[in-house]
Amino acid sequence: MCETSSSLLPQDQALVDGVLARERRALAKTITLIESTRAEHQERARAVIAALLPQSGRSIRVGISGSPGAGKSTFIEALGTFLIDAGHRLAVLAVDPSSTISGGSILGDKTRMESLCQREEAFIRPSPSAGSLGGVAERTREAILVCEAAGFDVIIVETVGVGQSETTVAGMVDAFVLLQLPNAGDELQAIKKGIVEIADLVVINKADIDPRAAAIARSQMQMAMMMLRPASHHWRPPVLTISALKKEGIAAFWDEIDRYQATLLAAGEFEARRRRQSLDWMWAQIDSGLRQRFRAHPAVRASLESLSVAVASGRTTPSSAAKILLDHLQSR
Amino acid sequence: MCETSSSLLPQDQALVDGVLARERRALAKTITLIESTRAEHQERARAVIAALLPQSGRSIRVGISGSPGAGKSTFIEALGTFLIDAGHRLAVLAVDPSSTISGGSILGDKTRMESLCQREEAFIRPSPSAGSLGGVAERTREAILVCEAAGFDVIIVETVGVGQSETTVAGMVDAFVLLQLPNAGDELQAIKKGIVEIADLVVINKADIDPRAAAIARSQMQMAMMMLRPASHHWRPPVLTISALKKEGIAAFWDEIDRYQATLLAAGEFEARRRRQSLDWMWAQIDSGLRQRFRAHPAVRASLESLSVAVASGRTTPSSAAKILLDHLQSR
Numbered sequence: 001m002c003e004t005s006s007s008l009l010p011q012d013q014a015l016v017d018g019v020l021a022r023e024r025r026a027l028a029k030t031i032t033l034i035e036s037t038r039a040e041h042q043e044r045a046r047a048v049i050a051a052l053l054p055q056s057g058r059s060i061r062v063g064i065s066g067s068p069g070a071g072k073s074t075f076i077e078a079l080g081t082f083l084i085d086a087g088h089r090l091a092v093l094a095v096d097p098s099s100t101i102s103g104g105s106i107l108g109d110k111t112r113m114e115s116l117c118q119r120e121e122a123f124i125r126p127s128p129s130a131g132s133l134g135g136v137a138e139r140t141r142e143a144i145l146v147c148e149a150a151g152f153d154v155i156i157v158e159t160v161g162v163g164q165s166e167t168t169v170a171g172m173v174d175a176f177v178l179l180q181l182p183n184a185g186d187e188l189q190a191i192k193k194g195i196v197e198i199a200d201l202v203v204i205n206k207a208d209i210d211p212r213a214a215a216i217a218r219s220q221m222q223m224a225m226m227m228l229r230p231a232s233h234h235w236r237p238p239v240l241t242i243s244a245l246k247k248e249g250i251a252a253f254w255d256e257i258d259r260y261q262a263t264l265l266a267a268g269e270f271e272a273r274r275r276r277q278s279l280d281w282m283w284a285q286i287d288s289g290l291r292q293r294f295r296a297h298p299a300v301r302a303s304l305e306s307l308s309v310a311v312a313s314g315r316t317t318p319s320s321a322a323k324i325l326l327d328h329l330q331s332r
Numbered sequence: 333m334c335e336t337s338s339s340l341l342p343q344d345q346a347l348v349d350g351v352l353a354r355e356r357r358a359l360a361k362t363i364t365l366i367e368s369t370r371a372e373h374q375e376r377a378r379a380v381i382a383a384l385l386p387q388s389g390r391s392i393r394v395g396i397s398g399s400p401g402a403g404k405s406t407f408i409e410a411l412g413t414f415l416i417d418a419g420h421r422l423a424v425l426a427v428d429p430s431s432t433i434s435g436g437s438i439l440g441d442k443t444r445m446e447s448l449c450q451r452e453e454a455f456i457r458p459s460p461s462a463g464s465l466g467g468v469a470e471r472t473r474e475a476i477l478v479c480e481a482a483g484f485d486v487i488i489v490e491t492v493g494v495g496q497s498e499t500t501v502a503g504m505v506d507a508f509v510l511l512q513l514p515n516a517g518d519e520l521q522a523i524k525k526g527i528v529e530i531a532d533l534v535v536i537n538k539a540d541i542d543p544r545a546a547a548i549a550r551s552q553m554q555m556a557m558m559m560l561r562p563a564s565h566h567w568r569p570p571v572l573t574i575s576a577l578k579k580e581g582i583a584a585f586w587d588e589i590d591r592y593q594a595t596l597l598a599a600g601e602f603e604a605r606r607r608r609q610s611l612d613w614m615w616a617q618i619d620s621g622l623r624q625r626f627r628a629h630p631a632v633r634a635s636l637e638s639l640s641v642a643v644a645s646g647r648t649t650p651s652s653a654a655k656i657l658l659d660h661l662q663s664r
Contacts (some may be wrong), residue, residue, distance in 0.1 A: 142649065188559060281650035291622065308614070317471060
């Protein structure tokens with residue numbers, strides 16, 4: 001009784017079969033269906049995802065964030081090639097709510113990860129370019145599930161630091177990685193934006209250019225982590241130095257991801273985090289749906305603006321205004 | 333049409349008149365009415381507040397936070413005495429959501445501010461002891477309005493660091509003050525809890541005991557502020573050292589509050605902050621009301637738990653579950 005009872009259309013059953021058979025074309029078409037904003041497509045997408053769901057979940061989901069210029073695509077390309085050579089299959093997704101405005105998107109320019117794009121074991125998909133962070137995030141979350149059902153056992157979710165995108169991505173991955181440049185300015189930015197608190201691993205890139213600067217950046221970031229990161233019994237986030245360009249430190253990075261996963265699995269935290277993320281996500285969508293219905297209610301629409309003005313100007317208390325508006329809902 | 337149209341009962345009109353006439357007994361009774369959880373009392377309280385609202389707002393609202401032992405009550409007593417001697421009238425409220433559990437409350441023990449309690453120009457009220465932070469905060473916000481209508485031109489809202497109480501208090505005051513002990517451990521705590529970012533002023537107390545330690549704490553806190561606090565064009569939060577016990581630095585502290593208020597008023601930020609706070613508060617109450625109604629809906633109650641289990645275990649996607657639950661609302 002908990003499942004959506006939608007039956008699959010024949011063409012959607014073909015998508016499901018194709019994804020499970022690891023066909024790239026079916027995978028790409030399924031994600032396109034998910035990203036569509038048309039109501040009938042959304043209905044169909046829900047049914048497809050529901051059918052794929054039992055085959056999803058068997059991956060490690062890694063979020064990678066870093067300011068422009070930190071070398072995210074070079075890093076992902078080096079990491080991806082390393083992982084494929086080690087027998088993994090890798091999907092790279094992106095969360096970039098600014099892509100609607102900028103036209104371009106991270107990952108939009110496929111030439112950025114040229115050698116990775118040529119590998120059969122890699123699937124690279126740019127950010128959905130439809131509006132709000134919440135919408136982009138929802139579609140990316142669902143794309144993760146579909147990629148897992150298609151047999152990708154490593155899912156990378158890349159994000160740039162737009163608004164709350166890092167926190168959003170951290171809420172959909174198992175491990176959140178912060179990629180840093182070896183300079184104090186970049187560290188300051190990360191601290192100010194509150195990303196240091198949510199990082200499970202920090203990687204200082206471009207260590208080949210000035211190894212001493214990288215070592216200093218590393219010890220400063222370690223201090224900042226100790227100060228800012230809430231103490232966990234299970235995991236103290238490490239700070240690594242690498243050179244993505246020279247492919248140095250990539251294996252050591254993945255060793256840390258392995259160690260992280262093993263540690264959290266042993267502590268029961270890995271599954272607990274996924275459960276928490278799913279429930280948080282359900283409630284976020286419920287809250288957003290409730291607000292949407294609320295704003296669409298005729299009586300609310302008729303008085304929301306004047307009441308907001310009254311509250312802002314101190315003529316009505318926030319409590320009274322909230323009560324009046326909520327009371328409207330009864331009188332439908 | 334924006335006002336609540338409730339007419340006042342005779343005894344409530346007496347409360348309104350009493351508060352406006354600055355009678356302590358009427359003020360105390362009004363706040364007791366606000367704190368009551370009975371529905372009819374809440375209805376009456378809303379009408380009383382609506383009647384007092386035009387006379388509210390003419391104060392500076394100062395939040396004071398600090399870890400236990402930082403000397404909050406000594407500081408407030410010294411500050412209060414100073415302000416009264418300077419011609420001000422001072423109300424001290426508290427937000428302590430733990431007071432229900434602990435039985436005691438900050439400010440519950442009135443002997444802590446003995447000399448301030450004896451002054452006619454001071455009104456001291458312990459934290460409402462009813463449940464959640466949201467509830468405590470709502471009642472305190474309304475108590476602020478009533479105290480302002482009773483002619484208090486300085487409102488102090490004290491809080492201990494329980495859960496999100498600092499952020500909540502920062503959202504209801506004009507100036508948020510962080511009171512610190514002169515040691516690195518206390519500074520670390522404040523940084524970890526994210527209070528440094530929201531402080532408009534930082535005060536290091538007990539500077540008389542070890543002035544050198546206080547000076548070091550001050551410069552370290554100044555560095556931390558620069559790192560953590562988002563840059564504002566209008567105000568760079570100062571870090572002061574004082575000794576509340578010896579009443580040293582109190583006048584200098586108030587000078588800073590004056591300078592803060594003047595700066596923000598000139599920039600139009602003072603009123604903008606109050607408007608933003610009121611609207612945020614209205615929406616927080618709407619969201620909470622919507623969730624409450626949602627959870628109370630029979631069809632939601634019947635399926636929420638099993639759907640939550642299905643989502644947590646990965647059998648249903650968060651989106652599907654949210655949609656099923658939201659669809660229930662239509663079928664009332």
